[in-house]
Amino acid sequence: MSTTSLTDRLGSLLMAPVHLLMRIIDIPLRAVQKTTGIGGMAAVFLAPNMLIFGIFVLLPLVINFVYSMTGGTAFFLSERQFVGTDQYARLFQCANYLDPMSCQEDAFWTAVGNTFWFVILQVALMIGVSLITALILNRDLAARSFWRAVFFFPVLLSPVVVGLIWKWILQRQGLLNFGLYQFGIEPYTWLTDRNWTFIATIGVSIWAHMGLYTLILLAGLQAIPKDLYEAAEMDGTKPARVFRRITLPLLMPNLLVVVVLALIKAVQIFDEVFVLTGGGPGTSTLYLTQYIYETGFASALRNPGLAAAASILMGLVLVVLTLVQLGIGQRSEKKGKR
Amino acid sequence: MKTKSLLAGAALALLMSTAAHAGDVRIMWYSDGVEGDVMKDLVGRFMKENPGINVILDNVAYSVIKDQLPVQLEAGNGPDIARVTAIKDLSRHWLDLRPLVKDAKYWDDNFGAQADWMRPDGSKQISGFMTQITLTGGYANKTLFDQAGVPLPGPKATWEEWAAASKKVKDSQKLPFAMAIDRSGHRLTAPLLSYGANYVGQDGKPAPLDKGAKDFLTKFVGWVGEGSFAKDVWVSAAGSTYRAAAEDFINGQLAFYYSGSWQVANLTTKIGNSFDWVATGSPCGPAACTGMPGGAALVAVKYTKNPKDVAAVMDWFAQEKIVKEFSERTLFLPGHKGVVDKGGLDFKTDNAFAKAALTKYVEASKTTADTALKLPGWRWSDTVYAAIVTRVGQTLAGELKLEDAFTRIDADIAQKVKDSGL
Known part of the structure; x- marks a missing residue:
């Protein structure tokens, strides 16, 4: 008996239960197809997914919107009063949006301002650091796989672990101050200085998430044809010009995806910062998600309606960012077809 | 037959586990x-x-x-x-x-x-x-006081006297801070009441901050500003998040720590023989020498x-x-x-500091102010505590002026009362 026929027999044997299952499934599916027609089958296959999406995404979204139209401290909708757009009006009641203290919900506008600056700075630095790391990891380094793993490792950590690790490093009696003390430098209270704490939250979130973005950019870099670089080298093109004229344009689709993903992730920042600073000192690292959490769940007298209204507004920002991502995706697709 | 027996066994096990859940x-x-x-x-x-x-x-x-x-x-x-x-x-x-x-x-x-x-x-x-x-009260690191040659203030000593003595210890022993108080509205309420604060309005709902409350908060913010009170614990979070300063006291970083009787076991276990400590009761203010029950x-x-x-x-x-x-x-x-x-409670500890501390708390409970005794059963206590902690925390972090904090505390409490629909 030849080896091929033995493999074929083994394959047939292994596939037999699958074929049997297919035949069993085939019977009801044919019946459904007769009723819906071939065009309707797409809807049938999508239905389970849409059902799960509806229950776990759309329904909570609708319920959240309804909550944002109610007042009181009770959690059950049946015990809450309809207040229309009062919660939104309360959030927007402000003499000067640039001065949170002039607003009725000053913590909300402080959180909005903090989140805005966090997003701008963190995303810009994240892209820069990820790009530089990807460029370095794309070179012929010794132990390249090891270094790639090192940069990706923090992505695998739970945000709470990330927050705790950095808290132990940055607190008054933490590792950083211990190190500084060994060099005769006075310990500093990094986590009680408003400016340093803000910088720390940016640095920690970059450390925790850059691995993923580096990986995406690295994949893009590796997809750039090598012959382009060889041709540039033969022409004696300077490295900076090679980067500007070849690497950057060809990396642009990956870079745009990374920008949008990083933007969405930055707007949602919560867990590691909550563990690291608790939103302090004062409210200097209070970001929008923490404001929503504290208003809805943690304050002495909770206000689920106000928290829901704030989360709807945050959701709108995320929808805009997602639409941008979809637009970019579609544009890249069209370019690819051309 | 074997399968049927197995299924029957599984069903029985399931029923038994359900019965266990019932209890x-x-x-x-x-x-x-x-x-x-x-x-x-x-x-x-x-x-x-x-x-x-x-x-x-x-x-x-x-x-x-x-x-x-x-x-x-x-x-x-x-x-x-x-x-x-x-x-x-x-x-x-x-x-x-x-x-x-x-x-x-x-x-x-x-x-x-x-x-x-x-x-x-x-x-x-x-x-x-x-x-x-429980009763809130202070703890002093007696070893640090002794080393600094500063006598422990007496039983009727005021907050000012404790602050001054602790500052001397801090300066002498090169401590990061002289005193600390937990980041908690309940803890802060004790000195506020000693300064004559009254949270409860005539209608039973929260009253605006009065002179007593403002007087102590002004002093407290000043003490934090000059480094007498630990700033870390108060600015290390936003909102009304609770933070205890016990670890700093246990690590010998504080001369005086204001917390409460529930810390006795914790301090006994963690401090061991590292240093001598005493429970001091609550320092006095112009109106009382009360702790918060x-x-x-x-x-x-x-x-x-x-x-x-x-x-x-x-x-x-x-x-x-x-x-x-x-x-x-x-x-x-x-x-x-x-x-x-x-009576006749035989506290199971060989630690003389713990025994003395418990005796001190029993003694201190006799000077608890009437207002303090009413607050644990008052519906709005936590609302007032949360507002005070949030805004004082912001003031200490340099975000708010004290006068603005007072206005915000009153506004926050009024809003919460309104939100509750009561």
Whole structure:
């Protein structure tokens, strides 16, 4: 008996239960197809997914919107009063949006301002650091796989672990101050200085998430044809010009995806910062998600309606960012077809 | 036949496990010191005596009790029994044990003094009992005072005198801070009351901050500014998040620490022989030398599916001999009138500092102001505490001027009262 026929027999044997299952499934599916027609089958296959999406995404979204139209401290909708757009009006009641203290919900506008600056700075630095790391990891380094793993490792950590690790490093009696003390430098209270704490939250979130973005950019870099670089080298093109004229344009689709993903992730920042600073000192690292959490769940007298209204507004920002991502995706697709 | 037997066995096992679930009583418990271990031991004994009831003790962090339990309760879930500190604020979720306990009169006689703290206003329900009565108070690092050659201020010493003496110790011993007070509205309320503050308005709702409250808050912010009081603990979080400063005291970084009686076991265990420490009671203000009473209660949750078993558990733990043993082993002040009246508590510690501290707290409880005694049973206490902590925290972080903080505290409280619809 030849080896091929033995493999074929083994394959047939292994596939037999699958074929049997297919035949069993085939019977009801044919019946459904007769009723819906071939065009309707797409809807049938999508239905389970849409059902799960509806229950776990759309329904909570609708319920959240309804909550944002109610007042009181009770959690059950049946015990809450309809207040229309009062919660939104309360959030927007402000003499000067640039001065949170002039607003009725000053913590909300402080959180909005903090989140805005966090997003701008963190995303810009994240892209820069990820790009530089990807460029370095794309070179012929010794132990390249090891270094790639090192940069990706923090992505695998739970945000709470990330927050705790950095808290132990940055607190008054933490590792950083211990190190500084060994060099005769006075310990500093990094986590009680408003400016340093803000910088720390940016640095920690970059450390925790850059691995993923580096990986995406690295994949893009590796997809750039090598012959382009060889041709540039033969022409004696300077490295900076090679980067500007070849690497950057060809990396642009990956870079745009990374920008949008990083933007969405930055707007949602919560867990590691909550563990690291608790939103302090004062409210200097209070970001929008923490404001929503504290208003809805943690304050002495909770206000689920106000928290829901704030989360709807945050959701709108995320929808805009997602639409941008979809637009970019579609544009890249069209370019690819051309 | 074999398959049928297997299926029948599996069904029987499933039924038996369901039957076991029917007798499950889940307790959500947090610990400040050693009480988690004591409770575990007592639960074991209870189950030996009552084999039909399976008690599951979930030891959780205090933040879970403070932040997550209220959400669970609002959703109609939660454990069967919980050890809580926000006993009045959450009282609508507690089960009325009156028709379920063996002898309601025993409960009224022995736990009646604090019964109002844990039931809705106007109700006569039995919700549970205090696992400990607490009183806020100070601790001084005697070794540091001795090394600095600074005498410990006397029993009637004021906050100013403690601040001045602690600052001398700080300067002499090169400490990061002289004093610390937990980031908690409850803790801060004690000196506010000593300065003459009164939170309760004539209508029973919160009154705007008065002169007494403003006077102490002004001094406190000043002391933090000049480095006498630890800033870290107050600015290390936003909102009303609780932070204790015990670790700094345990590490010998503070001359004076203001917290409460529940820290005795914690300090005894963690400080050991590292340094000498004394409980000082509460420093005085112009109006009083009061601490803030409070405590943790073991309460039954009304969403339980096993109310009878829950009542049996509560009855067992509320026994005089069990309360006495629990207090002696945890170094907590008991909330059982019979135990207190009979006296003779033999606190299980060889630590002379702990024994002296407990004696000091019993003594200090005699000077507790009337207003302080009423606050644990006042519905709006936590609202006022949260507003004060939030805005004072912002002031200390340099975000708010003190005058603006006062205005914001009043506005926040008024808004919360309005939100509640009461």
